[in-house]
Amino acid sequence: MDWIFYWGSVALAAAVTLQLTDRRHWLTGHLFLFAGLSFIWVAYRHLNEQPSPLWQFFLVGVKVAAYGLFPLVVLIVGISFIRYSYRLIRKEGWLFHYSLLALVGAVMVGMLALSALNLSRWHSTKLWQVLGLAVVLTVYFTFSFFAYLVACLTTRLGRRHQIDEIIVLGAGLMPDGQPTPTLRYRLNTAAKYYRKQRAKYHHPMTIVVSGGQGSDEVMAESTAMRQYLVSQGIPRDAIQEEDQSTTTFENLRFSHQLIVRRHPFYRAVFVTSNYHVLRANIFARQLHLNLRGIGAPTPWYYLPFAMFREYLALILLYRWPNLGIVVALSSWYVLLFLKIV
Numbered sequence: 001m002d003w004i005f006y007w008g009s010v011a012l013a014a015a016v017t018l019q020l021t022d023r024r025h026w027l028t029g030h031l032f033l034f035a036g037l038s039f040i041w042v043a044y045r046h047l048n049e050q051p052s053p054l055w056q057f058f059l060v061g062v063k064v065a066a067y068g069l070f071p072l073v074v075l076i077v078g079i080s081f082i083r084y085s086y087r088l089i090r091k092e093g094w095l096f097h098y099s100l101l102a103l104v105g106a107v108m109v110g111m112l113a114l115s116a117l118n119l120s121r122w123h124s125t126k127l128w129q130v131l132g133l134a135v136v137l138t139v140y141f142t143f144s145f146f147a148y149l150v151a152c153l154t155t156r157l158g159r160r161h162q163i164d165e166i167i168v169l170g171a172g173l174m175p176d177g178q179p180t181p182t183l184r185y186r187l188n189t190a191a192k193y194y195r196k197q198r199a200k201y202h203h204p205m206t207i208v209v210s211g212g213q214g215s216d217e218v219m220a221e222s223t224a225m226r227q228y229l230v231s232q233g234i235p236r237d238a239i240q241e242e243d244q245s246t247t248t249f250e251n252l253r254f255s256h257q258l259i260v261r262r263h264p265f266y267r268a269v270f271v272t273s274n275y276h277v278l279r280a281n282i283f284a285r286q287l288h289l290n291l292r293g294i295g296a297p298t299p300w301y302y303l304p305f306a307m308f309r310e311y312l313a314l315i316l317l318y319r320w321p322n323l324g325i326v327v328a329l330s331s332w333y334v335l336l337f338l339k340i341v
Contacts, residue, residue, distance in 0.1 A: 004042055008035045008039050012032070019154055023281075024292075026314060028150075029148060029149070074112050075112055078105040078109040081101040082101075084101055084102075085100070087301075088301070088302070111131060114127065132333070136329055136330075137330070140325065149307075156277055156293065162200075162203070163197060163267045164266045166194055166197075167210055168190045168207060169186065169270060170183065172214070173214075173218070173219070176218070178224065178228075179224055179225060181299050185299070186296040187232070189295075190229070190271040190296075194234060209222045209226050209239060210245055210254065211243070212243050212246050212250075213243070223243065248272075248279065251280075252284055269291065270292075270294070271294045273306065275295075275298060276295075281293050
């Protein structure tokens with residue numbers, strides 16, 4: 001128990017250090033989550049050693065409820081993923097990545113069904129071992145997903161200061177050239193922040209709208225974004241277009257190049273969707289830009305898919321560390337059954 005508390009304390013100290021020096025890290029979420037779980041486990045072990053009959057009865061009840069409810073929770077979550085993907089495809093049209101949550105849900109339901117069949121009919125030890133490895137990897141990816149949620153909060157903490165520029169990251173256009181609902185939320189957030197800064201500091205500011213023209217778009221995203229902001233009462237001469245970027249990385253890099261020509265020592269924030277702030281912050285850190293993200297709301301029906309897609313993008317961004325951990329966990333699991341470790 002002492003070593004768990006020790007490593008939990010180390011993780012907490014590292015997380016606080018990262019948060020105070022540069023909060024734009026996914027690792028911060030992992031460290032805070034690990035520290036929290038470590039302290040919860042230590043508290044549980046300490047309370048579990050108490051001789052109180054009432055406490056022991058409570059723990060037994062929690063364990064029975066957990067073991068009984070866990071399969072039901074897995075089933076409900078799996079079916080919910082499948083239903084959500086189906087509803088999203090009906091609302092937005094067919095795209096392969098809209099089906100990813102359904103695939104995850106099908107895997108969860110499939111694992112549960114295999115477990116039930118093996119428990120009632122097959123009694124295969126090898127199948128239990130395979131399902132055990134699947135559970136270990138599922139626990140790891142579940143942990144890293146919750147670390148993403150924690151980092152989404154920690155990366156947005158901090159005081160707001162006077163700024164000179166607001167960069168708005170593009171998010172696609174409708175077939176008629178109007179901003180998508182996601183992009184409108186970003187633009188509305190940028191306009192609100194612009195007015196707040198102007199009212200508080202009374203200094204000139206510029207909004208840089210960033211986004212090029214996709215192959216299926218009738219105009220550059222930046223043009224549609226500028227038109228929308230003007231319709232919302234933002235002065236036209238306070239808006240500057242960056243119309244060459246096609247990715248988040250390019251949004252930030254090209255916008256920086258545009259701003260620094262006329263304002264070498266600028267202070268700026270960028271506006272993107274709340275689920276996207278963490279990854280955009282990571283890109284800004286990799287580009288050595290002194291930028292921080294502001295999160296805009298996301299349409300409720302789109303949020304679960306958007307968060308899941310963003311999590312997958314982070315997995316790919318850190319593909320090699322994640323692959324190394326998966327290989328290490330799989331190797332440890334196999335060696336455990338071979339009684340080598």
